[in-house]
Amino acid sequence: MKRSQAHYIGTLSPEMALLGLLYGAPGHGYDLHRKVNADLGQVWHLSQSQAYSILKRLEVQGDVSVEEILQEKLPSRQLLHMTLQGRRRFLEWLDANSGGSTRAIRMEFVTRLYFLNLYFPEKITHAFEQQREEAGSHIARLISLCDELPTDQVYNRMSLKMRIEQLKMVLKWLDESQESFQVITKP
Template sequence: MPEDTFLSLQPALLGFFINAPRYAYDLSREFEHDLGRVWRLGRSLMYAQLKELAEQGYLAMDVVTQPNRPARKIYYLTDAGRIRFAQWLNQPTMHIRNIRVEFLVRLYFFRTLNLPGLQELVTKQKAVLGEMEDALEKNAGDIQDDYWRLVVDFRLGQIRAVQQWLELCLQTV
């Protein structure tokens, strides 16, 4: 998807290290099980991502050698990583098309890590969606073109569906 913005999901991986150090292979299995249907991330890429997060200083690494196996590279969170994750987690996503995966992943962490702040995040996210709506409706005002109006209506429909879902989300949690 080729467009003006991209998914910001790399910091999300840090969440898996909150409770304990992990190595990539192990994490990849759990990841696939828990989030595989929401966020697809192949094993190869997992290795690469953890390496990158380490280069950025959010993870640090211990190497544990074992007989007859490749050495395990066990990653753990640094302080910077802990901060980065918290920051990522509590940020609303700015683009509708990313909400599906980004918000659902955030929700996953709020639940599995039993973290506070979901309500605030939902509030922020609703505000962002509200702004999107306003922006669309504003330039929907000067639409004489039927086609562009349909485009706008499509987007409004998607946004409003998300807003309703966010309500449901609050009730469930």
């Protein structure tokens, strides 16, 4: 209950990238880590040990269950399954939005697209629209924040301005990315 699946500000975790891979089929920690690195290596930088530690947490939380596969001589391997709870959490996360941080958009939103394309390609268009709206309303919020800032707040203003411009950029990037998706999804 005390679980706030919310990350601390600035903290994004590839938790869902790992969990989501199990939606299709059970797998080993080893494979999950490799898959994330192969398909989303520019999105998340995930070390092997970090992958295992996140998977451990997912298990403790009850989002995945472990099937010990005993082997003669060999140490036993652990096959990970997504639990019903994990499935629910994953699907919820898929529909959630990534907020207005450019980092979150680059990491979470792109990861969502990855899974939507795998499992629910029909939802992609909506995801783009939703993200555009989110970005737009964040821009508005930041602009008003910036306007309220006293004139002497030079550095805070610089920072805010940068975030605003970055988000405007994101709107363009969303349009361009979506176009390249049309090619994939409607050939």
